[in-house]
Amino acid sequence: MNLFIVNSSIGRKLVMSITGICLILFLTFHMSMNLVALISPKGYNLVCEFLGANWYALVATIFLALGFIIHMAYAFLLFLQNKKARGNNAYAVSAKPKEVEWASQNMLVLGIVVAAFLLLHLYNFWAKMQLVELMHQLGVNVCGDALSKSADGAYHIAATFQDPIYVILYLVGLGALWFHLTHGFWSALQTIGFNNQLWFNRWKCIGTIYATIIVFGFAIVAIAYFVKSVCC
Amino acid sequence: MxxxxxxxxxxxxxxxxxxxxxxxxxxxxxxxxxxxxxxxxxxxxxxxxxxxxxxxxxxxxxxxxxxxxxxxxxxxxxxxxxxxxxxxxxxxxxxxxxxxxxxxxxxxxxxxxxKDLMVNRNAYDQIIQAGGYVSINTGGVPDANAIAIPKPIADEAMDAAACIGCGACAAACKNGSAMLFVSAKVSQLALLPQGKIEAAARAKAMVAKMDELGFGNCTNTRACEAECPKSISISHIARLNREFLCAKIKD
The missing domain is CATH 3.10.20.30 (Beta-grasp domain)
Structure with missing residues:
Protein backbone atom coordinates (compact mmCIF):
# COMPACT_ATOMS: atom_id res chain seq x y z
CA MET A 1 0.00 0.00 0.00
CA ASN A 2 3.05 2.23 0.25
CA LEU A 3 1.43 4.20 3.08
CA PHE A 4 -1.08 6.07 0.97
CA ILE A 5 -2.62 7.58 4.10
CA VAL A 6 0.52 9.72 4.39
CA ASN A 7 1.70 10.06 0.80
CA SER A 8 -1.48 10.76 -1.15
CA SER A 9 -3.88 13.67 -0.80
CA ILE A 10 -6.96 11.43 -0.80
CA GLY A 11 -5.32 9.12 1.77
CA ARG A 12 -4.58 12.05 4.07
CA LYS A 13 -8.16 13.21 3.70
CA LEU A 14 -9.35 9.69 4.55
CA VAL A 15 -7.53 9.96 7.89
CA MET A 16 -9.32 13.26 8.59
CA SER A 17 -12.60 11.68 7.61
CA ILE A 18 -12.27 8.49 9.70
CA THR A 19 -10.97 10.25 12.82
CA GLY A 20 -13.69 12.88 12.36
CA ILE A 21 -16.43 10.23 12.20
CA CYS A 22 -14.99 8.54 15.34
CA LEU A 23 -15.08 11.88 17.15
CA ILE A 24 -18.68 12.47 16.03
CA LEU A 25 -19.62 9.04 17.43
CA PHE A 26 -17.88 9.95 20.69
CA LEU A 27 -19.80 13.24 20.86
CA THR A 28 -23.05 11.32 20.33
CA PHE A 29 -22.23 9.06 23.28
CA HIS A 30 -21.07 11.96 25.46
CA MET A 31 -24.19 13.97 24.72
CA SER A 32 -26.52 11.03 25.48
CA MET A 33 -24.65 10.44 28.74
CA ASN A 34 -25.03 14.10 29.75
CA LEU A 35 -28.79 13.97 29.28
CA VAL A 36 -28.89 11.49 32.16
CA ALA A 37 -27.74 14.33 34.44
CA LEU A 38 -30.96 16.18 33.59
CA ILE A 39 -33.18 13.22 34.45
CA SER A 40 -31.34 11.81 37.45
CA PRO A 41 -28.10 13.19 38.96
CA LYS A 42 -27.76 9.90 40.84
CA GLY A 43 -27.94 7.89 37.64
CA TYR A 44 -25.39 10.25 36.10
CA ASN A 45 -22.98 9.59 38.97
CA LEU A 46 -23.34 5.86 38.35
CA VAL A 47 -22.20 6.48 34.75
CA CYS A 48 -19.28 8.55 36.09
CA GLU A 49 -18.27 5.77 38.42
CA PHE A 50 -18.42 3.27 35.56
CA LEU A 51 -16.18 5.56 33.47
CA GLY A 52 -13.64 6.27 36.23
CA ALA A 53 -10.08 5.02 36.17
CA ASN A 54 -11.07 1.46 35.14
CA TRP A 55 -8.98 -0.32 32.57
CA TYR A 56 -11.66 -0.26 29.85
CA ALA A 57 -12.40 3.43 30.38
CA LEU A 58 -8.69 4.22 30.28
CA VAL A 59 -8.18 2.25 27.06
CA ALA A 60 -11.12 4.11 25.51
CA THR A 61 -9.67 7.42 26.72
CA ILE A 62 -6.33 6.64 25.09
CA PHE A 63 -7.99 5.82 21.77
CA LEU A 64 -10.10 8.95 22.03
CA ALA A 65 -7.05 11.09 22.75
CA LEU A 66 -5.28 9.50 19.76
CA GLY A 67 -8.30 10.33 17.60
CA PHE A 68 -8.13 13.98 18.65
CA ILE A 69 -4.36 14.21 18.25
CA ILE A 70 -4.30 12.61 14.78
CA HIS A 71 -7.24 14.74 13.61
CA MET A 72 -5.48 17.92 14.79
CA ALA A 73 -2.01 16.97 13.54
CA TYR A 74 -3.39 16.17 10.08
CA ALA A 75 -5.40 19.41 10.11
CA PHE A 76 -2.20 21.42 10.46
CA LEU A 77 -0.34 19.26 7.94
CA LEU A 78 -3.10 19.72 5.34
CA PHE A 79 -3.32 23.43 6.11
CA LEU A 80 0.40 23.94 5.51
CA GLN A 81 0.41 21.87 2.32
CA ASN A 82 -2.62 23.72 0.99
CA LYS A 83 -1.07 27.07 1.82
CA LYS A 84 2.00 26.07 -0.16
CA ALA A 85 -0.15 24.91 -3.10
CA ARG A 86 -1.95 28.25 -3.06
CA GLY A 87 1.36 30.00 -3.84
CA ASN A 88 2.90 33.23 -2.63
CA ASN A 89 0.64 35.67 -4.44
CA ALA A 90 -2.81 36.13 -3.00
CA TYR A 91 -5.67 37.40 -5.15
CA ALA A 92 -6.24 41.14 -4.79
CA VAL A 93 -9.97 40.59 -5.10
CA SER A 94 -11.65 37.33 -4.21
CA ALA A 95 -15.37 36.75 -3.88
CA LYS A 96 -17.05 33.87 -2.09
CA PRO A 97 -19.63 32.13 -4.31
CA LYS A 98 -22.99 31.74 -2.55
CA GLU A 99 -22.81 27.93 -2.70
CA VAL A 100 -19.72 27.91 -0.49
CA GLU A 101 -20.51 27.55 3.22
CA TRP A 102 -18.67 29.88 5.54
CA ALA A 103 -17.79 26.94 7.83
CA SER A 104 -16.12 25.00 5.00
CA GLN A 105 -13.55 27.76 4.50
CA ASN A 106 -12.87 28.23 8.21
CA MET A 107 -12.59 24.65 9.47
CA LEU A 108 -9.11 25.18 10.92
CA VAL A 109 -10.10 28.30 12.87
CA LEU A 110 -13.29 26.62 14.10
CA GLY A 111 -11.22 23.55 15.01
CA ILE A 112 -8.80 25.68 17.05
CA VAL A 113 -11.74 27.23 18.95
CA VAL A 114 -13.12 23.74 19.59
CA ALA A 115 -9.68 22.55 20.77
CA ALA A 116 -9.40 25.51 23.17
CA PHE A 117 -12.87 24.66 24.43
CA LEU A 118 -11.73 21.04 24.85
CA LEU A 119 -8.77 22.13 27.01
CA LEU A 120 -11.08 24.22 29.21
CA HIS A 121 -13.46 21.29 29.44
CA LEU A 122 -10.66 18.86 30.42
CA TYR A 123 -9.58 21.30 33.12
CA ASN A 124 -13.18 21.67 34.41
CA PHE A 125 -14.08 17.99 34.50
CA TRP A 126 -11.53 15.40 33.44
CA ALA A 127 -8.76 16.84 35.66
CA LYS A 128 -11.11 16.67 38.64
CA MET A 129 -12.54 13.23 37.91
CA GLN A 130 -10.72 10.50 35.99
CA LEU A 131 -7.30 12.11 36.46
CA VAL A 132 -7.73 12.32 40.25
CA GLU A 133 -8.66 8.61 40.41
CA LEU A 134 -5.78 7.70 38.16
CA MET A 135 -3.28 9.67 40.27
CA HIS A 136 -4.65 8.02 43.39
CA GLN A 137 -4.22 4.56 41.87
CA LEU A 138 -0.67 5.40 40.83
CA GLY A 139 0.08 6.25 44.45
CA VAL A 140 0.23 10.02 44.09
CA ASN A 141 -1.11 11.76 47.15
CA VAL A 142 -4.40 13.49 46.34
CA CYS A 143 -6.50 15.32 48.86
CA GLY A 144 -9.35 13.27 50.27
CA ASP A 145 -12.00 15.82 49.38
CA ALA A 146 -11.05 15.76 45.69
CA LEU A 147 -11.01 11.97 45.69
CA SER A 148 -14.42 11.64 47.30
CA LYS A 149 -15.88 13.96 44.63
CA SER A 150 -14.05 12.31 41.71
CA ALA A 151 -17.08 10.27 40.67
CA ASP A 152 -19.64 12.91 41.66
CA GLY A 153 -20.19 14.25 38.14
CA ALA A 154 -23.44 15.95 39.07
CA TYR A 155 -21.59 18.01 41.69
CA HIS A 156 -18.96 19.12 39.16
CA ILE A 157 -21.62 20.09 36.61
CA ALA A 158 -23.47 22.14 39.20
CA ALA A 159 -20.22 23.71 40.47
CA THR A 160 -19.07 24.69 36.97
CA PHE A 161 -22.31 26.01 35.53
CA GLN A 162 -23.31 28.16 38.48
CA ASP A 163 -20.77 30.59 37.01
CA PRO A 164 -22.36 32.47 34.06
CA ILE A 165 -18.91 33.04 32.51
CA TYR A 166 -18.43 29.29 32.10
CA VAL A 167 -21.93 28.95 30.65
CA ILE A 168 -21.11 31.61 28.04
CA LEU A 169 -17.68 30.10 27.27
CA TYR A 170 -19.26 26.68 26.82
CA LEU A 171 -21.98 28.07 24.55
CA VAL A 172 -19.35 29.80 22.39
CA GLY A 173 -17.38 26.55 22.17
CA LEU A 174 -20.52 24.63 21.27
CA GLY A 175 -21.38 27.22 18.62
CA ALA A 176 -18.00 26.68 16.97
CA LEU A 177 -18.56 22.92 17.25
CA TRP A 178 -21.91 23.28 15.48
CA PHE A 179 -20.34 25.09 12.51
CA HIS A 180 -17.46 22.57 12.45
CA LEU A 181 -19.88 19.62 12.40
CA THR A 182 -22.28 21.01 9.80
CA HIS A 183 -19.46 20.95 7.26
CA GLY A 184 -17.49 18.06 8.77
CA PHE A 185 -20.34 15.57 8.65
CA TRP A 186 -21.06 15.56 4.91
CA SER A 187 -17.43 16.33 4.06
CA ALA A 188 -16.33 13.14 5.86
CA LEU A 189 -18.76 11.05 3.83
CA GLN A 190 -17.80 12.80 0.58
CA THR A 191 -14.13 12.01 1.25
CA ILE A 192 -14.84 8.31 1.79
CA GLY A 193 -16.82 8.38 -1.45
CA PHE A 194 -20.27 7.69 0.05
CA ASN A 195 -21.86 10.44 -1.97
CA ASN A 196 -23.51 11.25 -5.27
CA GLN A 197 -25.80 13.90 -6.71
CA LEU A 198 -28.86 12.50 -4.93
CA TRP A 199 -27.24 11.91 -1.56
CA PHE A 200 -25.39 15.20 -1.44
CA ASN A 201 -28.40 17.20 -0.22
CA ARG A 202 -29.55 14.33 1.99
CA TRP A 203 -26.21 14.08 3.81
CA LYS A 204 -26.08 17.84 4.19
CA CYS A 205 -29.55 17.91 5.71
CA ILE A 206 -28.87 14.90 7.97
CA GLY A 207 -25.56 16.46 9.05
CA THR A 208 -27.17 19.78 9.97
CA ILE A 209 -29.91 18.06 11.98
CA TYR A 210 -27.37 15.76 13.66
CA ALA A 211 -25.06 18.65 14.60
CA THR A 212 -28.02 20.61 15.94
CA ILE A 213 -29.20 17.68 18.11
CA ILE A 214 -25.69 17.12 19.51
CA VAL A 215 -25.01 20.78 20.26
CA PHE A 216 -28.50 21.30 21.69
CA GLY A 217 -28.11 18.24 23.94
CA PHE A 218 -24.86 19.61 25.37
CA ALA A 219 -26.13 23.19 25.71
CA ILE A 220 -29.37 22.26 27.48
CA VAL A 221 -27.48 20.58 30.36
CA ALA A 222 -25.28 23.65 30.95
CA ILE A 223 -28.25 26.01 30.75
CA ALA A 224 -30.49 23.83 32.95
CA TYR A 225 -27.85 23.64 35.69
CA PHE A 226 -27.25 27.38 35.49
CA VAL A 227 -30.98 28.11 35.81
CA LYS A 228 -31.18 25.64 38.70
CA SER A 229 -28.33 27.43 40.51
CA VAL A 230 -30.02 30.80 40.04
CA CYS A 231 -33.50 29.64 41.12
CA CYS A 232 -32.62 27.39 44.04
CA MET B 1 -30.38 48.07 -28.04
CA LYS B 115 3.57 36.89 -18.63
CA ASP B 116 0.88 39.36 -17.52
CA LEU B 117 -2.35 37.34 -17.40
CA MET B 118 -0.94 34.20 -19.02
CA VAL B 119 -0.20 31.20 -16.81
CA ASN B 120 1.44 27.87 -17.52
CA ARG B 121 -1.24 25.18 -17.24
CA ASN B 122 1.06 22.40 -18.37
CA ALA B 123 0.43 20.67 -15.01
CA TYR B 124 -3.05 19.66 -16.23
CA ASP B 125 -1.55 18.18 -19.41
CA GLN B 126 0.87 16.17 -17.30
CA ILE B 127 -1.99 14.79 -15.20
CA ILE B 128 -3.77 13.70 -18.42
CA GLN B 129 -0.54 12.10 -19.68
CA ALA B 130 -0.33 10.14 -16.43
CA GLY B 131 -3.49 8.19 -17.26
CA GLY B 132 -6.37 10.26 -18.57
CA TYR B 133 -6.91 8.08 -21.63
CA VAL B 134 -7.92 4.61 -22.82
CA SER B 135 -4.85 2.57 -23.83
CA ILE B 136 -6.47 0.71 -26.70
CA ASN B 137 -7.94 1.94 -29.95
CA THR B 138 -11.68 1.58 -29.44
CA GLY B 139 -12.40 1.88 -33.15
CA GLY B 140 -15.11 3.86 -34.89
CA VAL B 141 -18.61 4.60 -33.68
CA PRO B 142 -20.25 1.26 -32.74
CA ASP B 143 -23.81 0.32 -33.58
CA ALA B 144 -26.05 2.20 -31.14
CA ASN B 145 -27.24 -0.86 -29.26
CA ALA B 146 -24.12 -3.03 -29.54
CA ILE B 147 -23.00 -2.05 -26.04
CA ALA B 148 -26.00 -1.14 -23.90
CA ILE B 149 -25.28 1.79 -21.57
CA PRO B 150 -28.08 3.04 -19.31
CA LYS B 151 -29.11 6.60 -20.12
CA PRO B 152 -28.36 8.08 -16.63
CA ILE B 153 -24.80 6.67 -16.81
CA ALA B 154 -24.25 7.93 -20.34
CA ASP B 155 -25.52 11.34 -19.21
CA GLU B 156 -23.21 11.46 -16.22
CA ALA B 157 -20.19 10.47 -18.33
CA MET B 158 -21.14 13.20 -20.80
CA ASP B 159 -21.48 15.79 -18.00
CA ALA B 160 -17.99 14.88 -16.76
CA ALA B 161 -16.61 15.01 -20.30
CA ALA B 162 -17.80 18.62 -20.57
CA CYS B 163 -14.67 19.60 -18.58
CA ILE B 164 -12.43 21.75 -20.80
CA GLY B 165 -9.46 21.74 -18.41
CA CYS B 166 -9.32 25.53 -18.11
CA GLY B 167 -8.02 25.43 -14.52
CA ALA B 168 -10.77 27.58 -12.96
CA CYS B 169 -11.41 24.89 -10.32
CA ALA B 170 -7.86 24.92 -8.97
CA ALA B 171 -7.65 28.71 -9.36
CA ALA B 172 -10.83 29.20 -7.29
CA CYS B 173 -9.89 26.62 -4.63
CA LYS B 174 -8.59 28.03 -1.36
CA ASN B 175 -6.52 24.85 -1.08
CA GLY B 176 -5.17 24.97 -4.64
CA SER B 177 -6.63 21.53 -5.29
CA ALA B 178 -7.16 20.12 -8.78
CA MET B 179 -9.62 17.45 -7.62
CA LEU B 180 -12.58 18.66 -9.71
CA PHE B 181 -10.54 18.46 -12.92
CA VAL B 182 -9.00 15.07 -12.09
CA SER B 183 -12.33 13.66 -10.93
CA ALA B 184 -14.08 14.76 -14.14
CA LYS B 185 -11.41 13.07 -16.25
CA VAL B 186 -11.52 9.89 -14.14
CA SER B 187 -15.34 9.83 -14.09
CA GLN B 188 -15.84 10.36 -17.79
CA LEU B 189 -13.85 7.19 -18.52
CA ALA B 190 -14.69 5.08 -15.45
CA LEU B 191 -18.41 5.26 -16.19
CA LEU B 192 -18.16 3.76 -19.67
CA PRO B 193 -17.26 0.15 -20.56
CA GLN B 194 -14.16 1.00 -22.62
CA GLY B 195 -12.67 3.04 -19.81
CA LYS B 196 -13.79 0.92 -16.88
CA ILE B 197 -11.06 -1.71 -17.30
CA GLU B 198 -8.26 0.70 -16.46
CA ALA B 199 -10.29 2.75 -13.96
CA ALA B 200 -8.36 1.76 -10.82
CA ALA B 201 -4.90 2.18 -12.36
CA ARG B 202 -5.99 5.48 -13.93
CA ALA B 203 -7.26 6.91 -10.63
CA LYS B 204 -4.03 5.97 -8.85
CA ALA B 205 -1.74 7.34 -11.56
CA MET B 206 -3.60 10.62 -12.02
CA VAL B 207 -3.89 11.31 -8.28
CA ALA B 208 -0.19 10.51 -7.80
CA LYS B 209 0.73 12.97 -10.57
CA MET B 210 -1.62 15.61 -9.16
CA ASP B 211 0.03 15.32 -5.72
CA GLU B 212 3.51 15.31 -7.22
CA LEU B 213 2.84 18.57 -9.11
CA GLY B 214 2.06 20.37 -5.86
CA PHE B 215 -1.72 20.75 -5.97
CA GLY B 216 -3.40 20.96 -2.55
CA ASN B 217 -5.67 18.63 -0.60
CA CYS B 218 -9.41 18.93 -1.28
CA THR B 219 -11.48 19.99 1.74
CA ASN B 220 -14.86 20.00 0.00
CA THR B 221 -15.55 23.74 0.07
CA ARG B 222 -17.36 23.53 -3.30
CA ALA B 223 -15.81 26.73 -4.66
CA CYS B 224 -14.66 24.70 -7.72
CA GLU B 225 -18.16 23.52 -8.55
CA ALA B 226 -19.60 27.03 -8.09
CA GLU B 227 -17.01 28.64 -10.38
CA CYS B 228 -16.70 25.89 -13.01
CA PRO B 229 -17.76 27.29 -16.42
CA LYS B 230 -19.03 23.82 -17.34
CA SER B 231 -20.90 23.15 -14.05
CA ILE B 232 -18.96 19.97 -13.25
CA SER B 233 -20.43 18.50 -10.05
CA ILE B 234 -18.40 17.50 -6.98
CA SER B 235 -20.22 14.16 -7.08
CA HIS B 236 -17.40 13.25 -9.49
CA ILE B 237 -14.94 13.92 -6.66
CA ALA B 238 -16.85 11.38 -4.54
CA ARG B 239 -16.48 8.88 -7.40
CA LEU B 240 -12.75 9.59 -7.69
CA ASN B 241 -12.36 9.09 -3.92
CA ARG B 242 -14.23 5.78 -4.19
CA GLU B 243 -12.16 4.57 -7.15
CA PHE B 244 -8.88 5.60 -5.53
CA LEU B 245 -9.58 4.20 -2.05
CA CYS B 246 -10.93 0.89 -3.40
CA ALA B 247 -7.85 0.53 -5.60
CA LYS B 248 -5.51 1.27 -2.68
CA ILE B 249 -7.28 -1.14 -0.33
CA LYS B 250 -7.12 -3.89 -2.96
CA ASP B 251 -3.33 -3.44 -3.34
Missing amino acids: EKSINITLKVWRQKDAKAKGAFETYKLDGISTDTSFLEMLDILNEKLITERKEPIAFDHDCREGICGMCSLYINGHPHGPDEDVTTCQLHMRKFKDGETITVEPWRLAAFPVI
Missing part, protein backbone atom coordinates in the same frame (compact mmCIF):
# COMPACT_ATOMS: atom_id res chain seq x y z
CA GLU B 2 -26.82 49.18 -27.89
CA LYS B 3 -25.49 50.95 -24.86
CA SER B 4 -21.95 51.98 -24.07
CA ILE B 5 -20.16 52.23 -20.75
CA ASN B 6 -17.00 53.78 -19.39
CA ILE B 7 -14.85 51.52 -17.26
CA THR B 8 -11.60 51.52 -15.30
CA LEU B 9 -9.45 48.40 -15.52
CA LYS B 10 -6.93 47.26 -12.95
CA VAL B 11 -4.81 44.73 -14.80
CA TRP B 12 -1.97 42.57 -13.47
CA ARG B 13 1.20 43.28 -15.47
CA GLN B 14 4.22 41.02 -15.11
CA LYS B 15 7.13 41.15 -17.57
CA ASP B 16 8.05 37.46 -17.33
CA ALA B 17 7.90 34.47 -14.99
CA LYS B 18 10.64 35.81 -12.73
CA ALA B 19 9.70 39.49 -12.63
CA LYS B 20 7.69 40.97 -9.81
CA GLY B 21 4.28 41.95 -11.09
CA ALA B 22 2.02 44.84 -10.21
CA PHE B 23 -1.37 46.25 -11.11
CA GLU B 24 -1.72 48.94 -13.74
CA THR B 25 -4.81 51.06 -14.21
CA TYR B 26 -6.34 51.80 -17.61
CA LYS B 27 -9.39 53.85 -18.50
CA LEU B 28 -11.61 52.79 -21.40
CA ASP B 29 -14.48 54.93 -22.60
CA GLY B 30 -17.41 54.11 -24.81
CA ILE B 31 -17.26 50.32 -24.65
CA SER B 32 -20.38 48.78 -26.17
CA THR B 33 -22.16 46.44 -23.75
CA ASP B 34 -22.41 43.98 -26.64
CA THR B 35 -18.64 43.45 -26.78
CA SER B 36 -17.26 40.35 -25.13
CA PHE B 37 -14.71 40.69 -22.35
CA LEU B 38 -11.87 39.53 -24.60
CA GLU B 39 -12.93 41.93 -27.37
CA MET B 40 -12.77 44.70 -24.78
CA LEU B 41 -9.19 43.61 -23.97
CA ASP B 42 -8.45 43.62 -27.72
CA ILE B 43 -9.69 47.23 -27.91
CA LEU B 44 -7.47 48.11 -24.95
CA ASN B 45 -4.47 46.41 -26.61
CA GLU B 46 -5.09 48.29 -29.88
CA LYS B 47 -5.05 51.48 -27.85
CA LEU B 48 -1.83 50.47 -26.07
CA ILE B 49 -0.15 49.62 -29.39
CA THR B 50 -1.04 53.01 -30.93
CA GLU B 51 0.39 54.60 -27.79
CA ARG B 52 3.55 52.49 -28.43
CA LYS B 53 3.10 50.58 -25.18
CA GLU B 54 3.40 46.86 -24.56
CA PRO B 55 0.01 45.13 -25.10
CA ILE B 56 -1.41 42.89 -22.34
CA ALA B 57 -0.70 39.18 -22.80
CA PHE B 58 -3.70 36.91 -22.16
CA ASP B 59 -4.67 33.40 -23.26
CA HIS B 60 -7.50 32.81 -25.73
CA ASP B 61 -8.22 30.58 -28.68
CA CYS B 62 -11.64 29.47 -29.90
CA ARG B 63 -13.68 32.24 -28.25
CA GLU B 64 -16.65 29.88 -28.36
CA GLY B 65 -16.37 28.58 -24.77
CA ILE B 66 -15.17 25.10 -25.67
CA CYS B 67 -11.38 25.09 -25.91
CA GLY B 68 -10.51 25.95 -22.31
CA MET B 69 -7.76 28.35 -23.27
CA CYS B 70 -9.09 31.60 -21.81
CA SER B 71 -8.69 32.18 -18.11
CA LEU B 72 -8.61 35.45 -16.09
CA TYR B 73 -9.71 36.08 -12.51
CA ILE B 74 -12.19 38.95 -12.92
CA ASN B 75 -13.49 40.81 -9.86
CA GLY B 76 -12.74 37.81 -7.65
CA HIS B 77 -14.25 35.16 -9.89
CA PRO B 78 -12.48 32.87 -12.36
CA HIS B 79 -14.09 33.57 -15.78
CA GLY B 80 -15.83 36.60 -14.27
CA PRO B 81 -19.12 37.28 -12.52
CA ASP B 82 -21.38 35.54 -15.05
CA GLU B 83 -22.36 31.94 -14.27
CA ASP B 84 -21.45 28.83 -16.27
CA VAL B 85 -19.52 30.63 -19.01
CA THR B 86 -15.88 31.05 -19.88
CA THR B 87 -14.28 34.49 -20.07
CA CYS B 88 -14.69 34.59 -23.87
CA GLN B 89 -18.46 34.22 -23.44
CA LEU B 90 -18.63 36.95 -20.81
CA HIS B 91 -20.07 40.22 -22.08
CA MET B 92 -19.62 43.80 -20.96
CA ARG B 93 -23.36 44.04 -20.23
CA LYS B 94 -22.52 42.25 -16.98
CA PHE B 95 -20.67 45.38 -15.80
CA LYS B 96 -21.93 48.77 -14.74
CA ASP B 97 -21.01 52.17 -16.14
CA GLY B 98 -18.08 53.62 -14.20
CA GLU B 99 -17.17 50.27 -12.64
CA THR B 100 -13.57 49.36 -11.75
CA ILE B 101 -12.79 45.86 -12.97
CA THR B 102 -9.85 43.97 -11.47
CA VAL B 103 -8.26 41.42 -13.81
CA GLU B 104 -5.73 38.92 -12.39
CA PRO B 105 -4.10 35.74 -13.65
CA TRP B 106 -4.79 32.34 -12.01
CA ARG B 107 -2.62 32.43 -8.89
CA LEU B 108 -1.43 28.99 -7.91
CA ALA B 109 1.94 27.40 -7.19
CA ALA B 110 1.26 24.78 -9.89
CA PHE B 111 0.22 27.40 -12.49
CA PRO B 112 3.13 29.88 -12.61
CA VAL B 113 2.62 33.15 -14.47
CA ILE B 114 4.36 33.28 -17.88
